[in-house]
Amino acid sequence: MTQQPRQNFLFLQVVLPILLAVGLSISLYLTIRWSSRQSDLVSSARQEQLVGLIVSRLQARIAHDQESSTVWDDAVNAVQAADTAWLDMNLGEWMHTYFQHDGAFVLNPKREVVYAFLAGVADKKSAYLHVKPFADPLVREIQKRLNAGDTTGIDDQVLSIGESDFTSIEGHPAIISVKPIVSDTGEIELTAGQEFLHIAVRYLDGDFLHELADDYQFDDLRFSKVKVQDDARSYAELKAASGATVGYFTWKPFEPGSAVMQATTPVLAGVALSLLVIMALLGVVIWRRSAHLKASQAQLAHLAHNDILTGLPNRATFARRLAKMLDASDETQTTAVLYLDLDRFKQVNDTLGHPVGDQLLIQVAARLREVAGTDTTVARLGGDEFTSAISGTSQEDVERLCDQFITAIRQPFAVDGQPILIGLSIGVALGHGNEIDADELTRKADIALYHAKAAGRNRFAIFGTHMDELVRSKRDLERDLRDAIESKDQIEVHYQPVFSAADHAMKGVEALVRWRHPIKGLVSPDQFIPVAEETRMIESLGEKVLREACAAALEWGSLEVAVNASAIELRSETYAMRVVSILGQLGFDPKRLEIEITETALADNSGHCEKNIGALRAIGVRFALDDFGTGFSSFGRLQRLDVDRIKIDKCFVAGFGKPGGNEDIVKAMIGIAHAKGLSTTAEGIETPEQNDILKKLGCDDLQGYLFSKPLPKRQIDELVARPSEARTVTN
Numbered sequence: 001m002t003q004q005p006r007q008n009f010l011f012l013q014v015v016l017p018i019l020l021a022v023g024l025s026i027s028l029y030l031t032i033r034w035s036s037r038q039s040d041l042v043s044s045a046r047q048e049q050l051v052g053l054i055v056s057r058l059q060a061r062i063a064h065d066q067e068s069s070t071v072w073d074d075a076v077n078a079v080q081a082a083d084t085a086w087l088d089m090n091l092g093e094w095m096h097t098y099f100q101h102d103g104a105f106v107l108n109p110k111r112e113v114v115y116a117f118l119a120g121v122a123d124k125k126s127a128y129l130h131v132k133p134f135a136d137p138l139v140r141e142i143q144k145r146l147n148a149g150d151t152t153g154i155d156d157q158v159l160s161i162g163e164s165d166f167t168s169i170e171g172h173p174a175i176i177s178v179k180p181i182v183s184d185t186g187e188i189e190l191t192a193g194q195e196f197l198h199i200a201v202r203y204l205d206g207d208f209l210h211e212l213a214d215d216y217q218f219d220d221l222r223f224s225k226v227k228v229q230d231d232a233r234s235y236a237e238l239k240a241a242s243g244a245t246v247g248y249f250t251w252k253p254f255e256p257g258s259a260v261m262q263a264t265t266p267v268l269a270g271v272a273l274s275l276l277v278i279m280a281l282l283g284v285v286i287w288r289r290s291a292h293l294k295a296s297q298a299q300l301a302h303l304a305h306n307d308i309l310t311g312l313p314n315r316a317t318f319a320r321r322l323a324k325m326l327d328a329s330d331e332t333q334t335t336a337v338l339y340l341d342l343d344r345f346k347q348v349n350d351t352l353g354h355p356v357g358d359q360l361l362i363q364v365a366a367r368l369r370e371v372a373g374t375d376t377t378v379a380r381l382g383g384d385e386f387t388s389a390i391s392g393t394s395q396e397d398v399e400r401l402c403d404q405f406i407t408a409i410r411q412p413f414a415v416d417g418q419p420i421l422i423g424l425s426i427g428v429a430l431g432h433g434n435e436i437d438a439d440e441l442t443r444k445a446d447i448a449l450y451h452a453k454a455a456g457r458n459r460f461a462i463f464g465t466h467m468d469e470l471v472r473s474k475r476d477l478e479r480d481l482r483d484a485i486e487s488k489d490q491i492e493v494h495y496q497p498v499f500s501a502a503d504h505a506m507k508g509v510e511a512l513v514r515w516r517h518p519i520k521g522l523v524s525p526d527q528f529i530p531v532a533e534e535t536r537m538i539e540s541l542g543e544k545v546l547r548e549a550c551a552a553a554l555e556w557g558s559l560e561v562a563v564n565a566s567a568i569e570l571r572s573e574t575y576a577m578r579v580v581s582i583l584g585q586l587g588f589d590p591k592r593l594e595i596e597i598t599e600t601a602l603a604d605n606s607g608h609c610e611k612n613i614g615a616l617r618a619i620g621v622r623f624a625l626d627d628f629g630t631g632f633s634s635f636g637r638l639q640r641l642d643v644d645r646i647k648i649d650k651c652f653v654a655g656f657g658k659p660g661g662n663e664d665i666v667k668a669m670i671g672i673a674h675a676k677g678l679s680t681t682a683e684g685i686e687t688p689e690q691n692d693i694l695k696k697l698g699c700d701d702l703q704g705y706l707f708s709k710p711l712p713k714r715q716i717d718e719l720v721a722r723p724s725e726a727r728t729v730t731n
Contacts, residue, residue: 032264036257044234044253050216051236051249055166055204059175062200063162065099066179070198071159075181076188077574079106079114079196091198092117100208102174103131103201106181109194111139118201130169131176135199138163138178146180147193156315156382159184165241166204173204173223173238173247185536204238209249219252307380309358310365318379318387322438325377325391326431335391335431336398339445340368340405342384343423343457350606352418359415360422367408376401387442395430395462402426402460410458425452426460478535480517481528485540490516493548494710497719498562498681498703501695506719508560510596510703511549512710513541533568542569543578550588552713556720560592562624567600571608576615590620596647598626610642617642624681628669646673650684650704656693667697674698 069075069090078086087106092115095101105128106115118127128135142163145152153161164177180195202208205223213221225247227235234253238246305317313321322337329335342364349357361384368386372378376390388405390398409424427449429441444463452461461467484490495509515523532538546563553561569575583590595616613623624645648669652662666682673680682694685704694702711719 029265033261036261039257039260040253040255043256047218047234047251047253048236051212051218054212054216055175055238058202058204058208059164059166059177062099062101062175062177062202063158063164063179065095065101066162066177066198066200067159069095070179070181071184072181073183073185073188074573076183076190076196079108079181082114084115087115088117091115095200100202101200102203103127103199105131105135105199105201107139107197107199109143109196111136114196119203131199131201134165134167134169134174135176135178138165138176139197139199142178142180142197143193146195149192166238166246167240168225168246169201169203171225172206175202175204176200177202187536187540213251217254219254221249221251224248224250307365310362310380312365312369312386313377313379315379315381318377318381318389319438321377321379322389322442325389326436326438326441329391329432329436331432333392333432334394334398335436335441336389336393336395337429337431337441337445338388338390338398338402338405338460339427339429339442339449340386340388341425341449341453342409343425343453345384345422348420348422352415352420356415356418356420360413360420363413363415364409364422367411368405371401371404371408387445398428398430399460399462402428406458406460423458425449425457427452427463428460429463474531477528477531478537481515481531481537482535484515484517485537485544490518491541491544492516492712493545493552494712495549495552495561495716496703496710497708497716498560498701499707501682501691501699501702504702504707506559507701508562508592508594509553509556509716510562511545511564513545513564514710529566533566536568538566538568539572542566543582546579547582547586550582550586550593552716553592554586554588555717558592559720560594562594562596564596564626567598567609570597570612571606572612573608575608576612579616579621580619590616591622594622594624594645596624596626597643599628613642617644643678645679645681645700648680648682648699650682653682653684653690653694653704654686656690663693663697666694666699670698 074086075090077083078090091106092104095104096117096119102120103118104115105113105117108114113128116124116127118124118130121127121130142161145161145163151161160180160182162177162179164175167174167176177200179198179200181198182190182195209221209223212218224235227237227248227250232252233250236249238249240246305314306312307314322335326335345357345360348360361380365378365380365386368378368388372388376388378386378388380386388401390401405426406424409422413420413422427445427447429444429448431441444467447467448461448463451467452459455461492514494512494514496512497506498508498510499505500507513525513529515525515528517523529538532541542563542565549561549563553559565575579595582588583593597613617623622644623642624647625643626647627649628646646669648666652666652669655662670680679700680698681701681703682690682699683703685691685694685702685706687706690704691702691706708719
């Protein structure tokens with residue numbers, strides 16, 4: 001073989017394959033390196049986006065956290081009264097402990113500091129000086145918006161306007177959020193621009209960085225004021241609303257591609273078979289990352305259209321589906337909207353806590369979904385409210401579905417081994433064809449729900465035209481009652497005398513509220529008292545009656561005066577303070593005041609009722625348990641409340657002298673009450689026979705039409721002016 005052919009053979013058989021193998025290896029290596037670099041870049045970009053999203057959500061969450069205490073009548077009263085202890089408990093230290101806020105400040109309308117707290121600053125008086133330069137622009141802006149009546153941004157989730165921004169406070173990156181302190185019920189009127197302001201501060205270094213790093217696996221996460229050119233680190237810029245750079249979050253990026261490259265490089269030095277294995281592994285890695293990305297995108301899409309707790313469609317999704325359902329309907333089809341609300345769910349939250357309540361909502365959603373099946377939409381509107389829509393069905397099918405929903409929810413639930421019993425009320429609205437408005441159909445279902453609850457709960461009601469009129473009448477009554485309480489001449493107080501059973505001497509009076517409507521005349525308390533309690537106007541009404549009754553009694557010598565208080569008033573944390581304030585302003589002796597409460601006060605689990613009673617009894621105010629024996633109470637339950645008297649309901653007295661009368665029951669009541677050191681008053685005395693029996697049974701005091709009906713103040717004045725032996729009045 002000549003030299004030339006040998007050289008050709010060597011080239012073809014040895015060198016060329018080697019060159020091809022080397023070229024293929026290099027090409028494969030460069031391809032893999034490029035892919036790994038792209039994977040690193042995508043991963044780094046996603047981490048930067050994640051940091052921005054988390055910080056943005058934190059900014060919104062801080063404002064939401066503030067509203068838990070700033071949209072609250074008690075907060076308005078507390079800041080106006082400069083109650084520092086209350087502010088510290090609810091707007092300062094509590095915000096720090098519960099929400100991890102690093103600073104909390106309250107400014108009055110003149111931008112003067114009423115309360116200050118800043119973590120790490122011992123001197124609270126100087127704490128606001130650290131924050132003032134950064135908070136002032138936000139304070140000015142929100143006061144400007146309040147003055148202008150700007151409500152931009154307020155919706156079902158955001159209850160008040162606010163201003164927030166990113167800044168750096170003495171080297172700490174921070175979020176500053178400003179919210180006005182406003183009324184949650186609307187009963188406290190505030191002058192626009194004169195609201196007190198609450199400022200929350202949350203540092204973005206320290207604990208926040210540790211939590212972010214732990215939750216999302218950021219390696220060596222830090223905060224830097226400047227961006228240092230370092231290819232080994234990633235940066236996410238933090239900008240203020242003005243566009244100024246506050247600083248940078250920086251971390252060692254997660255580099256999956258580099259990790260893959262390090263794992264495959266030794267293999268590339270091996271045999272050709274290793275190349276196939278490496279390519280297969282690379283393909284698996286890329287497939288997994290692509291699948292993870294698609295899963296993340298699917299999860300984000302799910303969260304945008306579904307309730308995050310239960311997984312059910314949210315309010316917006318339900319509205320879209322209902323509108324589409326109505327558009328597709330024809331004149332022969334019936335569309336039904338069901339508005340569902342859980343009964344007694346608030347008691348679960350109050351007694352067992354919100355985590356148990358959340359788990360209960362998840363189980364409720366599962367049962368509703370199971371009952372509804374795949375053809376019926378079930379959504380969660382928020383709280384314990386759900387809704388459902390079904391098209392192309394009959395009214396009988398809708399009623400059957402409602403019964404199935406109610407039956408399913410009435411079955412006991414179990415959360416952490418705790419059995420829970422709740423109920424379900426449903427309002428139903430039916431529509432035909434595609435001319436129906438979705439909002440109107442939902443509104444009617446909501447009205448029907450109100451009637452279902454009013455009828456006793458655990459039932460459903462189908463909207464009828466009469467319901468609109470009832471709701472309108474109720475709203476008119478609410479409006480007229482609010483006007484009446486604010487007026488000086490519609491709310492009247494009448495007084496029914498109370499007499500000693502022993503000698504019929506007049507001992508005191510019970511104040512009874514009357515409403516003289518300018519058009520309707522006298523409105524029964526049975527009509528307006530429940531409305532006052534439902535709208536919390538009962539507190540204003542109760543104060544008005546208490547003030548007028550005590551002022552009138554100042555002219556009646558030593559006569560005692562009894563005033564009724566609802567369970568809603570007694571459960572208010574400020575009730576005792578308001579009573580003491582009225583007595584002090586009038587100079588009325590607390591020992592002459594008796595407050596009558598009902599048995600529903602015994603069901604208070606918050607403890608406020610007992611605290612209010614204890615505080616008022618400590619200054620001499622006495623308490624009577626009204627209508628005793630008509631509700632769920634017993635003498636065993638009576639141990640929980642310190643009362644001085646029980647009032648025997650007239651339903652027991654009315655049976656005297658009849659077969660199977662209640663004389664023995666009343667005798668037992670009086671005997672046990674006296675054994676416990678309590679006085680007794682019998683109500684509804686209408687006949688001399690009832691008077692004689694009660695006197696014989698040992699009842700202390702008597703009240704009823706036999707002696708006197710409720711009288712206006714001028715007639716009580718005349719009665720008091722008579723000699724004591726001539727004070728007994730009959731109709």
